[in-house]
Structure formats: structure tokens, C-alpha cells
Amino acid sequence: MRLKFVTFFLLVLSATALSQNNNDFDKIVKTEAGRFNKLQNLNKIMYPGDSTIDVTYYKLELNITNTPHFLKGVTTIGIKSNSSSLTTFFLDLQGGMTADSVVLDNQKLTISHTNNQLFITLPRAYNMGELFYLKAFYQGDPDPSGFGSYIDTTHNGQRIVWTLSEPYGAKDWFVCKDTPGDKVDSSDVWVTCPSAMVVASNGTLQSDQDNGNGTHTVKWKNHYRIAQYLISIALTNYTLYTNYFKYSPTDSMIVTHFVFPENFNDQTKAQMNQTLLMLKIYSDRFGLYPFIKEKYGHAQFMWGGGMEHQTITSLVDFSETLVSHELGHQWFGDKVTCARWQDIWLNEGFAEYTTAVYFEGAYGKDRYNSDISYEMQRAKFAKGSVFVQDISSTDEIFNGPRSYAKGAVVLHMLRAIVGDSTFFKILREYLVDPKLSYNVAITQDFQAVAERVYGQSLKYFFDEWIFGENYPQYFFTWSSKTNANSSQVSINLNQKTNSNPTFFTMPVQFKISTSLGDTLVTLMNNSQNQTFTLTVNGTASNVNLDPNNLILKDIIVTGVDDHTTAGEIDYRLDQNFPNPFNPETKIKFQIAGSPNSSRQSIKWVTLKIFDILGNEIATLLDDFKPAGEYEISFNAEKFGLSSGIYYYQLKADDFTDSKKMMYLK
Secondary structure, eight states: OEEOOOOHHHHHHHTOOOOTTHHHHTTTOGGGHHHHOOOOOGGGSSSOSOTTEEEEEEEEEEEEETTTTEEEEEEEEEEEEOSTTEEEEEEEOOTTSEEEEEEETTEEOEEEEETTEEEEEEEEEEOTTOEEEEEEEEEEOOOOOTTTSEEEEEETTEEEEEEOOTTTTGGGTSOBOOOTTSOBSEEEEEEEEETTOEEEESSEEEEEEEOSSSEEEEEEEEOSOBOGGGOOEEEESOEEEEEEEEOSSSOEEEEEEEEOGGGOSHHHHHHHHHHHHHHHHHHHHHOSOTTTTSOEEEEEOSSSEEEOOTTSEEESOOOHHHHHHHHHHTTBTTTBEESSGGGGGGTHHHHHHHHHHHHHHHHOHHHHHHHHHHHHHHHTTOOSOSSOSOTTOHHHHTOIIIIIIIHHHHHHHHHHHHOHHHHHHHHHHHHHOTTTTTSEEOHHHHHHHHHHHHSSOOHHHHHHHTSSOSOOEEEEEEEEEEETTEEEEEEEEEEOOOSSSSSOOEEEEEEEEETTEEEEEEEEEOSSEEEEEEEEESOEEEEEESTTOOSOOEEEEEEEEETTSTTOBOOEEOOOBSSSBSSEEEEEEEEOBOTTSTTOOEEEEEEEEEOTTSOEEEEEEEEEEESEEEEEEEEGGGGTOOSEEEEEEEEETTEEEEEEEEEOO
16 A cells, blocks of 8 residues: 655654655555544454454445445355354444344344444354354444545545555444454455446456446456455446456456546556556566456545555556555565564565566666665664554554565565575565465565575574664774785774664675775674675775665764775765754765875765755755865755755765754744
């Protein structure tokens, strides 16, 4: 899922970083939950459903009336007993809905509906593994929770009904076991509604019957395993646009887009056509599209982003980043679903990373690197572990810097450790693992697959990056001694003490530049303060830490004791002072080089100011500058700025650093 529109307040909370991609990223983050956070009985939503039953099937028969707007429903549920003597159990249904009756074999059962739970008493005890089907009859005007679990509204003067059940909203509009950990084997969705409304849902269209009374009944069938929150409906006066994904010389799959008529134009069609390339790139990288026997599609809706409903993504528009993220979910989130919301990164972090994979396949490695650089900037604002500690809050589950950006960066770092071919083999094996494929997973399941394919333990990596907090901050120095045609290079790496872990164990790349060319080495940093000594050919002139941006990190270069290049200084961007400020503040920085020798360096330097959305406010410097220290003043009044958080960014050579500052008017 991606969020497009967020308020300024929520953006401050998620601390948006600078990037050309951040307008699209704002479609991703689910932190808009603050506007929709009407979840009831938070103490009741952390359970994994009733463990005494296993649900196997859902059939939703929904009658959506016009005057008044009302929902009457019948949910047929397949249930298998997980008890040796099952006599009572509960399902989930929002308290605002009326549970009329529950029927088993034409017999009405005794029910009690309290605290959003529908308690059911069976006519006899059911043995372990015994399967039965019941029908739950209910009605009401759903009170949407979360992100808008059931919305009945208008667009462009036309009625539209849409659902978005993640994480706890499925029970708002149908009787279910409201947990992602218990998928059903298949599902049916039958919708009776006014004849003018086109109905989109999961799977394949079975029939569309005119009832002769101004209504029609549309029947959709999903043949694959599905989690309750991935079942959806969307109905309005859609225009249909169809194309085909040709996945073999003789086979193709329909791709159907349900589009608002007022948005259907050549530009939108061109955007929708990009889905075919995305399907190809993802199928090549991760394995064939998981629901190839049915369809893929999009249904426009009124929420400010997108939601990866199985085979029929709901979205606000067809932008490239939004479409690629939601399509990536069909593999990561829909085929393999997080079993518990604490492991939401298995959905959102993975889908966020698939966008980078798409950019790499469509535009090349530079675009991939740019996207990852942006994700790293966002990830630095993550608080707490990627493994979600508090799943009672949608803000905590769908935290942009943590569940999305840092989750994606974790995969980028894992790819660097194990290598490209092994990394994509890990992803493919994860998706076809017999215990996980079309099923559910937790972080430890993915770790086990990664270690099996890689052939080595990755415990240190998952412990610190998924269950730990923050990221390494390196203090880095180097020195060299030249002897004849070689140099002995000494590298000291010291990490600032962290909370959990105390320091990060990681393989770290160094690029050593010499008179004979560059040497790239990877050294295992497994202590907080560590010195490496190695010999390279030629005269060493520079050492860069992590030149390919493979680690989420900060680098603090504390000095270079190099006998051949005495007097060298390094790049540095200081925190502005004063901060907060009104209306003027000063920004100090240092440009690398040899300011006191004939080897003085001249660098092209830019210093820019950005707002919280990544829009450029001002360019304070864009020119050649010699090595040395500088101080530049910035006056917010001159640019008519309002109070808030802003960013300043320094770029020179391959050095980039950004810091935030607060203007209080």
C-alpha cells in the first residue's frame, strides 16, 4: 500500500528526506491513519483470531441498496476445527453492524455479538480437522475504520463504493476471521447493486446478471489462497481499459483497468500500459506473476494512494512509482503474506524494494542507485526496530521511514552481502517454499530461506537490522606509508555507540585510490573500533568508505594522517546555528582538498535549501570553490517561508550530506 497525500503535521512526524522521488513516496506511507484512526477496542485487535478454528473459504453475497445507502450481506464461511471437541468459537464483525442470524445445515445457531466479536455455539462438538460451512446474515451502514474500510461516497457526481480493509477493517463489512495469519483456500464475491455501477473484485468474472429491477448481480471468483484484508470491492461508473500480458509465445493474461471516465485519456492509457513492462521485469526477477490463471487489474478509488488487493489493486492514479509498488505486492504481500502485523516489512519493505528493481530493469543501475539513495535518506528517520513493537496503532504498523524505506534498504544491503544472483535466488526460493508459497510468513521464515540459499548464517544481519534499531555512524581515518612502488594503508573504523546493537557488524567496502588506479576491498567490520592494514600497488592518494552506497550509515571523517599528502582536509557539513532560528541562521561547511599547498583542490559545490516535501526553496551556492572552510547565511524572511522544518544539502564530488533545521516565525 502507498499513500499519496499526507498532512504537514504527519510529514514532520515521518521526517521526509530530500529526493527527486519524494512526491511519489508520499503516496506510499500509511501515516494518514491519523485522519482515519477510528479503530475501536484497541485491546481487542492484537489477537490472531480464534485459534480453535481454521477458515478455509469465504463467499460474500452483498446487496448494496441505493435509497437509502445500505449493506445487506451473507457470508458463507468454510471452517475447520482445530480442537478435539469444538463447540463454541468466535468470528469478527464490527459492533455497528447487526448480526441477524448464523445458519448451519438449515439450522439457526445460538449467537452473541459483543466487542466486535460474533460468538457462535454449534449444535454438536466437531472433531479435530472436521470441516463445516455456515452462513452469517448481517446488515447495516458500515462505520469505516482504519484507512476507510468501507466507503460509500461520490466522485465527479457519481456514486462510488470501495473497500480498503488493511489492517483491521475487513470485519467492518463482512463476517470473517480478521487476521492475516489465516488465509482461505478460495473466495467468491457476489455484488447486487444499481445497474449503472460497474463492479470490480478479486479473481475472474463469472457472470453479470440483469435482475430486471434496476439492479444487476456481478459474480467474481478467486481460485487462489487469499487473506481476508485482500478481498475487496470497488463499484462506480467505470470505463474499462484492457490489455494483455504475453508471458509465453502462446499464452497471455488479461490486464483490466477500471478507470474513472473523467480520467480516461491518452496520458492515462500510456501510464496503464507501463504495467505490462512491470509484469515482465518482475516475472523475470521473482518468478511468473503469481495469479497468472486469473488476471491483474486496477480499480480507481478515492483514497489518497494505493492498496494491493489480490489481482485488483485499488489506486488513486496510475503514476509509475505507485503502480510498480502495488504490483510488487502481488508477489510480496499477496502470494506470501506477513502472518502478523509486526512483520509488515515483509509486505511493505519488499514492495518498496520492487520499485527499485523495476527502475533498474527499465532504466538501468543509475536509476536504481538514485532510488536507493532516496530510500536511505528516508530510512535514517526510522525510530525503533523494523519489527513493529506496537501493532495497536496503524501509524506504527505503516510507518514510512521504518516499515517502507528501511525495510527496502535492508534488502538492498542483503543483496550487497550475498551477491546479485544469490539474492534473487533467495527471493525466488522464498516465494516457492512449500510452507510459504500462497501462505503466510514471519521474518524468521525469510531469514531461514536466505541462510539456506546463501549457505551461511545471517543471524547477525537480521538481529541488528530487523530487530535492532538505528544504523551505524562511522568515525573513519586512514594513513599510508609509501615504500618503492607500493603503499601500506592503515584504515581505522570506529562506530559511535548505539543502543541495540551496541555496534553494527557489516562487511564494509573501501575504495583505495592510488597512482596506478583504484583498488576495491571488502573488510568485515566486527568490532566497534577496528584497524585494518593492507598493501596496495602505487602511491595511495585517497580512501573512500562504502563508495557504492551499500550500507545505511553516516560517515564522520575525523582526519587523514597521510605522509604523502600532508595538510589534506575532508568534507564536512555542520548543523546550522542558531537552530531553531528566526529569521536568519548560519550554515558552516568544509570542502576537501589541500588548501595550504600547491596541490590545492577546486571543487564544484552546491548548497541548497528544500522544504519538507523536497521542493527546492533556494540555492545558496552553485559554483567552483577551493578547499577550505565556509560560512553562509540564510534568511527565511527573504523567501517568504512559513514556520516549519526545512533541509539544507551540500554536494561536492561524490559527497552529499543533508541536515534539517527549524524555522519558528
